[in-house]
Amino acid sequence: MKFTRRDVIASACALAATGFGAAAQAASDYPAKTIELIVPVAAGGGTDLVGRAFAEASKKYLPQQPMVVINKPGASGAIGTAELINAKPDGYKIGIIICEVTIIPNLGITKYTAADLRPIARLNADPSAVTVRADAPWQTIDEFLADARKRKDPMPIGNAGMGSIWHMAAAAFAEKTSVKVNHVPVLGAAPAVVALLGGHVDAITVSPGEVAQHVAAGKLRTLAVMSDQRVGGIFEKVPTLKERGVDLTVGVWRGLAVPKATPADIVQTLSEVARKAADDAVFRDALSKASLGWAYADAAAFQTVIDKDRAFYAALVPKLELNKP
Template sequence: MNKAFFQPSRRAIVAWLPAAALAASGVAHAQARDFPNKPIELIVPFQPGGGTDAVARAYADAARRHIAQTVLVVNKPGASGAIGWQDLIASRPDGYRIAVVTVELVTLPPLNMAKFTADDVTPIARLNADPSAITVRADAPWNSIEEFLAAAKAQGGKLSMGNAGNGSIWHLAAAALEDKTGVKFNHTPFQGGGPAVLALMGGHIDAVAVSPAEVTTFVQAGKLRTLAVMADQRVKGFEKVPTLKERGIDLSIGTWRGLAAPRNTPPEVIAYLKTASEQIANEPSFREVLDKQNLGFAYADDQTFKAAIAKDSAFFRNLVSKVDIRN
């Protein structure tokens, strides 16, 4: 028998496609209405021990009271966050895999260190914001930011400055400090702020440009000393530490941390996660973790967070065009 007899006509196929798409859409919306019915994976694109990891784990712990399923924290470090975010972007947009996003989401693309952009994710909520800070060992010979910068200038790029990876905000913060002061550092990348701080503790580098939160335990223990913060005003818990602006250096730069899902995640799922995230952010246990580690609380909903991301994208595109970030 002629096989063509059993082949559907082109007209039948064309008629079938919209119906199939509608059916698939209906299934997707039904699944979204049932969200969540299994654990949610929360990607942390940096090593354990840093501020980003601390925010994620505090969120996951507080989420037990507001999300019907377990939030599982999974560290996927590398490439200043790009590896974890690329994994997020490639995931099915169903809300079961979300990630902590940081300012590197908008600094890596203009540095040509990532193929994605912030448009490839859907913001859920911002949870935290922190400035960069210059920290050295307590036994270092520099007691002020002026002494440290003078030594860096005299040594012509030999002082090693640890950061959370090439192209990370802490790398960019140190490069911006170079641009403002005319000094040069030997930029030393690590897979997160935590490993950079441990290298400083071990005497392997001279300083770090990470957030106050990532050094607070060692500063309080008298093992590290923070020389200056890159903020508009002094930071809680570091009230004795001057800002760069107080020392005549007009530089304020830092990170934010929030949550995002893949692009095209159903609005119903984003709405659920947005509502839950606001409740989680206001949980005393979550706020206590941030306070204890000197992580700045800076909640914003999805639309406010999206607007802030767009603003920072423009700011860092301009900054990257001005500074040498090749190290």
């Protein structure tokens, strides 16, 4: 059979229309199968807890279609975030993004930036905190700083990997207080806590929620938080660095995002799920019990936070020389 150019064009248009119709139908039926939620850090830390609490709370708003958490740790969240960016934009692979997405591009660790993602909602925000073992000789942040300044060797401080927010916090802390620090990277906040408990580092700068269990058990002691106000709860007696004369505020945020090209109707569905799940008692209670801060913000407000941090870290990272030990 002989085909004319017109036949070929007509066939191509028909196939395109069929594909569009199938995509539209798939979108209208969304979700029709299990949704994977990528968490770009190791299991056990604050980001992992936020992701799992959100997945659990979302069950009520995604009937009969579970959301399963897939941990993809490494490179300060870069591995999991890259997988999310490169995922098929059909709503079946979504992810938790962390503020590192505004930090690590400045270190040359990744080629992508936060602009390669579409934010859905911010779910949580927490400050950094300086925490040591309970049997450490420092009872206050002032004693810790005095000792660090006298030491010949740098103070070993654990973080969640090169370019992580907790690495940023430790580096900014060292720069602001004029102390020498040996940054010890691990795969996340949870491994950093293990390193501290095991005596492999002298301090860590993860969030209060990520050490709360061990602080409550009397194994760790938090000396200061990097926030404008005290955290409260079991940390209500812990001063802010600003109270001790150190003008430094550093913290993490965690939110939901999808690949940039995700269709608008799927984005709308996920936005509604995020709004409802974030306000659900299941999610709020899980964060409260873990001493993690509830901080829901819709896509527009979340984008403003992301843009502000992109500018902030673009200016700050070069000053801190984070590539140096």
